[in-house]
Amino acid sequence: MINHIPESRIDKKAIKAWRFSALIFGLLWFAPAIAYISISIGINKFDLILSILSVIPSLVLYLFIGLLVPNLRWQRWRYEVNDEAIDLLRGFVFKKRTVVPINRVQHVDTNQGPIYRKYGLSSVKISTAATTHEIPALDDETATEVRNKISQLVRQVKEDV
C-alpha cells in the first residue's frame, strides 16, 4: 500500500497560474540584455547583431520557463494525505518524494498570493519541528479540505497515544 505513488494531483489551473507568474517575473531574464543594449547606445556603439544575440538566450530561457516548465511541473506533482502520513512527489528532473508522518506535523495553514487569488488557488503549508513543506496550487475548496483533514488527523493521532 505504501509503495504506490500518491494519487491526488494538484489543480490544473496551476499551469496557468505558474505560467502567468513566470511570464511576469521572467521579464527579469532580460535585464542583462537590456543593460547591455542601453549601455551600448549610451556610448554610441550600438550594434544590431550583437544586441539581437544578447537577447536570444534570455528569450529562450523566458519561453522555456514560462511555457514548458509549468506543464512539466504539474505533470509530476502528486500528493496524498492519509491517516499515517503526508506523501509528496514532485520534480520533473530530480524526482523528490517526501514523507511526513502525521504525528510530526506541528501546524498547517493555507496561503494565497495575488496570482493564486486571481485563479482561485491556494497552497497548503505543512510545518514540522524541523521543516516546512508545501502543496502548491489547490483550488480554494480542496485546500481548505486538505488543511482540515490534516489538522483533524493530527488531533486524532495525538489523542490516540
Next chain:
Amino acid sequence: MSEFRRQHWAAAVDRLFTAVRQNFVTFLILIFVGTRQAGGDYFVYVLMGTMALTFFSGIAGWYRFQYRISEGELQIKKGIFVRKKVYMAKERIQVIDVTEGLVQRVFGLVKVEVKTAGGGTESATINAMTFEEAEELKRELRNNDRVKIEGDELLEDEGVNTEEEFLDEWKISSKELVMAAFTSGNFGLIASILGALSGQLDAVITDETIEYIQGLLPGLNNFTLVATIVIVILLVSWTFSFLGVIFNYSDFSVKKTEKELLIRSGLIERKHITIPFDRIQAIRFVEGVLRQPLGCGMLYVESAGFEQNVKERSIVLVPFISHSMMHEFFDRFLSDFHIPELDVKPPSRSFLRYLRRPNYLLLAAIPIAWYFWDFGWLLTLLIIPATILGWLRYKDAGLYFDSKMITMQFRNFNRKTAFIRRKRVQVIEETINPFQERKNISSLSVTAASGAKGIAFSIDDLESTDVNRIRKWLLNGEMDYASTD
C-alpha cells in the same frame, strides 16, 4: 519566585562589557581614523557621548528587566521604550543553559538562558543571578506533574520528587583534552583563508616585496616563499583552534540524573547545559580528518531550540572520545541508543557514481582555470584526491535501522554517524535523478529537529528498495525484509 524581581546589578555591567567587546574593532578603527583627521576633538565628544548612552541604556535596561515564575510560566518584562513581555510555558522549554561568563565570575554570578522550540519565539536570557537562584529557577521550571513531549506521547512523571541526584559522571582526561586540541585543525576554515588570500597574493607579491624578503632571507625562491606563507597561515590558524579547544573544553564533565544530562565545560567562560533525555532529537558522532586515524571523534547532541546558527545549534556532548569508549558511554549515558553494525550499504553499482561525484565540480573548474591561469592545468592533479574522497565516501556510507532507531553513517570530508530515534525522525526524503532511475538507486535524506530548523542526514545512491523499506519503517516501525512491491 512568584514575585517579579530584578537581576543583580552586574547585569548592567555585563551589558556594557558585551557592547564594548562586540564593537571593539569598530571602536579601534574609529579612534584611529577620527583622531588623525582635523577636528578630531569633535570625534572624541561623539565617542564619549555614545559610551555614556550605552552606559545609561545598560542601567535602564537592567532597571526595566524583571522576571518571575508564575502559573507554570517564566514571565519576563523588559524593554526601555518599547515594553515587552515574554511568557514561556514550562512544558515548552527545551534546554536551560547556565553560563559563567567573565563578568559573572567576577561577581560570583551566572547567566541563564531558557530556550523553547522554534516557532519564532526568542530565547529568554537572564544575564546575572546567583547560582542558588539559577538552581531554584531550574527546579521550578523542571518541576512538572505532566511533561508533554513535542510531537508524540505524554509521559507521567513522579510528581514533585525532582531532588537531583547524580547517577553517573564522565570526564575527559587532560591527555584527551590535549589530543582534542592537537587534532582540532579546521581544514574548511584554513582552506577558505587560503582561498581569500590567494586572490590577494598578486597584489602582495610584487617584484619589490620579493626582492625585499629575499634581501632579508637569502635562499628563498618564489616557491619556498609561497610555501612559507602557507605554512605560517596553517600554524597561526591551528594555534587558534588549539587554544579554542583548551578554553572551551577544559574542566569538562557530563553528569547524568534520572531525567537529564548536565554538561559542564570551559576555562574562562564556564557553561552548564541541561538537556532532558526526552528532549534529545539526535546524537551525532563526527570523526575529523585528523581524529579518525586515532579512532576518535566528537560527540554532539541535537535538541530543538530557537538557534538559527548551525554552530550554536548542536551541543557538544563529549569533545573527544574514542571508538572503543563509545559503547561504554552509550551504555552508561544514552541507554535509548546503541551502536549497531551498519548493514544497509549502497550497492556495488553505485561505486562508480561515488567516484565520479566529487569530480563534477572539478570538471567545470578545470577548463576555466586552464584558460585563465598559466598553471591552471595543475588543477587536473586534484582529480586524484577527489577520486580517493569518492572511494572513502563509498566505503563509509551505510545505515542500520531497527524498530526503535536509525543509524546513518556518511562522509563529506569528516566521517559522521547520526543516531536518531524513529519517533524523532521528522521527515524522510527520497531523491531520484534520471541517471539514478535507470539504475534503480536513490538518495535518502532523513531530517531530525535541531535548533529552529532541522538537521538533515543524507546518503547517496542507495538501493531504491532499501529506501522504500525505510519509508515504511518510518510509519510503522516494521522492518520488512521481503520487499512487497
